[in-house]
Amino acid sequence: MSEFRMPSLGADMEAGTLVEWKVAPGDRVRRGDIVAVVETQKGAIDIEIFEDGVVQDLVVAPGSSVPVGALLARLEGEAGMPAAAPAPAAPIVPKPVAAPAPVPPAALPPAPQQEGRVRATPVARRRAAALGIGLEALRGTGVAGAICLADLPAEAPPRRGGFDPVGMRKAIAAAMGRSKREIPHYYLTQAVDLAPALERLERMNAGRAPPERLLPAAMMLRAAALAVAEAPDLNGFWEADGFRPGDGVHVGWAVALRGGGLVAPAIRHADRMPLDALMAAMRDLVARARGGGLRGSELTDATITVTSLGDRGAETVLPIIHPPQVAILGFGRVVERPWVVGGAVVPRRVATLTLAGDHRASDGHRGGLLLARIEALLQKPEEL
Structure with missing residues (x-):
């Protein structure tokens, strides 16, 4: 088990506000994946993960102010992860086929459950987390009724706020004051x-x-x-x-x-x-x-x-x-x-x-x- 903590995004940062999670418990993450959005005096910043693993639980709720170094989430390391499917050597381009007639939403069954979780493609799961949408309320059109990206709303609600100019000026002044004192x-x-x-x-x-x-x-x-x-x-x-x-x-x-x-x-x-x-x-x-x-x-x-x-x-x-x-x-x-x-x-x-x-x-x-x-x-x- 490893811990994901609030990173320091510069010498002028003491805390940040967690705006949203881009992942959910059970999601597999790879080094460099964006897992959260944090608001600082510099605006909304996409936060990356720096190790591979599976998200076990999210400790902090969106909207919380979190000091630098505080625990945000826990991950299970590679040892506890299922083997990943091998990537194809080259992309497979399917032959064009006629699009099937759309199925009316009412005819679609609720998204199937699998081991306590709604079945969904990884990209759809990430998109739903970013939009703040519960998968249980959606109906899937993918294989075996899995929710795919096309089943999600096309537009996300606004999430990024502008930076706070007063707060940024204070942060810059603190960092530059430290620089002139110490360097x-x-x-x-x-x-x-x-x-x-x-x-x-x-x-x-x-x-x-x-x-x-x-x-x-x-x-x-x-x-x-x-x-x-x-x-x-x-x-x-x-x-x-x-x-x-x-x-x-x-x-x-x-x-x-x-x-x-x-x-x-x-x-x-x-x-x-x-x-x-x-x-x-x-x-x-x-x-x-x-x-x-x-x-x-x-x-x-x-x-x-x-x-x-x-x-x-x-x-x-x-x-x-x-x-x-x-x-x-x-x-x-x-x-x-x-x-x-x-x-x-x-x-x-x-x-x-x-x-x-x-x-x-x-x-x-x-x-x-x-x-x-x-x-x-x-x-x-x-x-x-």
């Missing part, structure tokens, strides 16, 4: 000529539809991720026993929320992603951060954070490290400045790059090498 920050800034990178970006975007175009932020993030991969002492966490390096370059991308506040969900292995894939991942995170649907792991996996102020921001940002990370990078707004190229002063598009580092894990020399590497990559954008 000995050092700051470095570097002006970077972005003309080569932006010119390549314009060439890549030629002929693309607006939704498919790459933004300058994607190229900046790509350069940062590649450089951080070469600086493991700036990519990880400071814990009670000292520095723990990250298991990959999982960049937390800072997203400003409508109405105030921000979150920085992680793009896992950002250094391995080509520009188009990275741009797609950034758009996806922004959409889900503002509309709901972030996963708990995305709020806890980041090994370093990158923030970009965009074309409407300030020229320079002095970011605060998000504990337990040990570094954060910031890109200011791109501006046109006089720049010396080949002995002549010419107008160039320039951005100020800033690093905030944790002096317990690194120093200014190491941080300076990181900024120099990012600048070098942006000068040779064909390598990005």
Whole structure:
């Protein structure tokens, strides 16, 4: 028997409200499955399970406020699970057949019981739990009268609330106050000529539809991720026993929320992603951060954070490290400045790059090498 507890979704979280369960007792779960939705100051977050097992009982009812670390559910481990049916080597595509005439609902028998439980497909059972519908009230049209997905209502009632801007601001202030008290920050800034990178970006975007175009932020993030991969002492966490390096370059991308506040969900292995894939991942995170649907792991996996102020921001940002990370990078707004190229002063598009580092894990020399590497990559954008 194992226990599933309320996870910490960041240094600024003390408790969360369980909005709904996505599973029911008796359901089999696999690592990475979404099992619950928790409301925090950052909005409704999908919570994943991190082990395989069978749900034995749900300890907390929806609507309850639960402290971080409190018991949510109990699971039986793999040893007590029935053997899973082997997955087919390739999907089987059935031949098209004429659809049978629909059976009037009144002619369908109540959903059959099997060992005290209503017979239903796993996906239907999960969907019913998400909708808060009792299976006993439904009639099944599947094999042997089992309830299938088509037997459930097509639309779910609204479940996700917006984030609490006042609560989020308090949480951010608490986390940043802790950061400034506990982390000995050092700051470095570097002006970077972005003309080569932006010119390549314009060439890549030629002929693309607006939704498919790459933004300058994607190229900046790509350069940062590649450089951080070469600086493991700036990519990880400071814990009670000292520095723990990250298991990959999982960049937390800072997203400003409508109405105030921000979150920085992680793009896992950002250094391995080509520009188009990275741009797609950034758009996806922004959409889900503002509309709901972030996963708990995305709020806890980041090994370093990158923030970009965009074309409407300030020229320079002095970011605060998000504990337990040990570094954060910031890109200011791109501006046109006089720049010396080949002995002549010419107008160039320039951005100020800033690093905030944790002096317990690194120093200014190491941080300076990181900024120099990012600048070098942006000068040779064909390598990005």
